[in-house]
Amino acid sequence: MSGAARFATVGMFDGVHRGHLSLVRRLIDEAGERSLTPTVFTFDRHPLSLIAPDRAPALLTTVGEKAAKLRQAGVADVEVLSFDEALRALTAEEFLMMLRDRYGVKALLMGFNHRFGSDRISRIEDYEAIGLRLGVEIVRADELRDSSLPESVSSSAIRDALSRGDVAAAARMLGYNYKLWGKVVPGRQLGRTIGFPTANMEFADSGLMVPGAGVYAVDVTIPDGGCRRGMMNIGRRPTVDFSSRPAVTAEVHVIDWSGNLYGKEISVEFLDRIRDEMRFPDIDALRRRITADRDCALKITENARHC
Numbered sequence: 001m002s003g004a005a006r007f008a009t010v011g012m013f014d015g016v017h018r019g020h021l022s023l024v025r026r027l028i029d030e031a032g033e034r035s036l037t038p039t040v041f042t043f044d045r046h047p048l049s050l051i052a053p054d055r056a057p058a059l060l061t062t063v064g065e066k067a068a069k070l071r072q073a074g075v076a077d078v079e080v081l082s083f084d085e086a087l088r089a090l091t092a093e094e095f096l097m098m099l100r101d102r103y104g105v106k107a108l109l110m111g112f113n114h115r116f117g118s119d120r121i122s123r124i125e126d127y128e129a130i131g132l133r134l135g136v137e138i139v140r141a142d143e144l145r146d147s148s149l150p151e152s153v154s155s156s157a158i159r160d161a162l163s164r165g166d167v168a169a170a171a172r173m174l175g176y177n178y179k180l181w182g183k184v185v186p187g188r189q190l191g192r193t194i195g196f197p198t199a200n201m202e203f204a205d206s207g208l209m210v211p212g213a214g215v216y217a218v219d220v221t222i223p224d225g226g227c228r229r230g231m232m233n234i235g236r237r238p239t240v241d242f243s244s245r246p247a248v249t250a251e252v253h254v255i256d257w258s259g260n261l262y263g264k265e266i267s268v269e270f271l272d273r274i275r276d277e278m279r280f281p282d283i284d285a286l287r288r289r290i291t292a293d294r295d296c297a298l299k300i301t302e303n304a305r306h307c
Helices: 018-034 063-072 085-089 092-103 124-134 155-163 167-174 283-303
Strands: 006-010 037-043 077-081 105-110 137-140 179-185 199-203 214-221 227-235 249-254 265-275
Touching: 006 018, 006 092, 018 037, 018 105, 018 167, 037 063, 037 092, 063 077, 092 105, 092 124, 105 124, 124 137, 155 167, 167 265, 199 265, 214 249, 214 283, 227 265, 227 283, 265 283
Parallel strands: 006 037, 006 105, 037 077, 105 137
Antiparallel strands: 179 199, 179 265, 199 249, 214 227, 214 265, 227 249
């Protein structure tokens, strides 16, 4: 669509959450009124990964997932820009000029807290003045405010919820259940000895956000395409791992299913958190608690089947 005249917006759009979708709906509506192509410009990585790598957040979606969700929401075109030193160095005027000249952007919808350009302009009025000079209309968008949500919807707020293990709050802000996928790798097979075999997951993208330690009710999609109920433990397995620096593992038990998943790709969709990770006095106590966890997971997944 390089020759199309565009009504655009720019941002990371990490997670493509409910706030993003509110902006997208306005983008599509306003583009239609102007007979322009609704377009989202996003980036191949978080800007902080270049500017301050130690402060770069884990992401909620891959670039491919993000683009797919935006197109599913009705965006006609998604352009992924490479965030490199050259792009970082552009002033707000240079960036807007690039969008106009290279991509045919005629109007730009700016989110309530969106800023761009190496000159660090902060006032929306200044962007409007630049747009007036360049012949690019600047349209303001308001913050999404939803009384049903515990806080303002943002990618940062969703990451905070996931880090606490509050996957239900994250889902309310995202508008869907958070999901991770990866390959099943060999583990210590301790779960089999207590009647709860688990699949150790090695996540496909190490840059994605992993929820905080705890036990979760999940839906598991396995290679044959089937969706199964399950429970997942994320943590250091304090009851069975006595090493000085135990690694964080992610193990999923697929309820009422048996089979070999080693080397295969599976995905887990987080439905709710059951409890904190705990240390138990012995294996029997651990087994009893996992049995209770399974019963809890069955109730949660029965009421929240999505796949």
